[in-house]
Amino acid sequence: MRCAARVFALCALFLLGLAGCASPAGKPPPPATAADTLSAAPYRIGVDDVVQVSVWRNPELSVTVPVRPDGMISVPLVGDVQAGGHTPEEVAAAIQEKLSAYVRDPKVAVILTELRSHEFIxxxxxxxxxxxxxxxxxxxxxxxxxxxxxxxxxxxxxxxxxxxxxxxxxxxxxxxxxxxxxxxxxxxxxxxxxxxxxxxxxxxxxxx
Known part of the structure; x- marks a missing residue:
């Protein structure tokens, strides 16, 4: 009986500790500040920007290329990929998806190396x-x-x-x-x- 009572007491203390860590019920999260509202949007690649495409463990597929006037870049194996108007992360995901037809579990990173587009200037x-x-x-x-x-x-x-x-x-x-x-x-x-x-x-x- 004493053992059971001790276990019950420990469980009660644990639950009380969780309740103390939780936010008070019914209280909304603090409102976003004005600075949060005005945070800059992610940079979107523009024409004439230069991007570096790196494919992990496949250096022969890695390339540094300018964005053409049609917004495209040329990548080995997959050909043309739309880069203009997209973030580097979005372009990396698109290349990764296309490369998966040729490379097992590709890991792609896209890095802006030169900012030349009208958004930058x-x-x-x-x-x-x-x-x-x-x-x-x-x-x-x-x-x-x-x-x-x-x-x-x-x-x-x-x-x-x-x-x-x-x-x-x-x-x-x-x-x-x-x-x-x-x-x-x-x-x-x-x-x-x-x-x-x-x-x-x-x-x-x-x-x-």
Whole structure:
């Protein structure tokens, strides 16, 4: 009896421990932050980009090729594969599927080695109360803080916490409020959004 009681007590403690680790019932997960909402979309390969196709244990099938104007790349054994408009992971999966007819359990990786497409050379702009309003070539991973620093920072007339990010979407424009003053003074990166090609950051002047 004592043994059974001890086992029962241990089970009860275990279940209580699980309950303590679980989230309170009925509570939704925390909402996504604005920065999460504005995270950059995966890079999609464009015409003139150069990609390296690597096939594990099959170096003779590995190749580094540019993306042709029709969006295709040529891969040994499988021929033409659509790369333009797709992510490297999607292209690797397509090549892997086609290669499976010739190679047992192929493992394929696609890596961008040169970014030459129009998506890469599209520009982002920063205007308003900065030292050097400028237009910059877009780079993947570029953030609001990157373009502010590239513009030499804000000037003495800026109202940094009224900064706006404007982004084209469909036939219209989306706008996002940026707390640039908090970012520069306190290191608050909650609105240090990742930029996309064509974005415009505007820092207004203070009202006197």
């Amino acid at each position: 599209s520009r982002v702009r920063i205007t308003g109360a900065v030292r050097n309003p400028t237009s910059l070539p877009y780079r993947q991973g570029m953030t609001v803080l990157d373009v502010v620093l590239a513009a030499g920072g804000i000037n003495q007339f800026a109202s940094p916490d009224q900064t706006m990010l404007y982004r084209k979407k469909g036939g219209g424009t989306e706008s996002f409020h940026i707390h640039l003053g908090r970012m520069l003074d306190r290191g608050d990166l909650s609105t240090n959004y990742t930029l996309q090609p064509g974005d415009v950051v505007t820092v207004p002047e203070r009202a006197f």
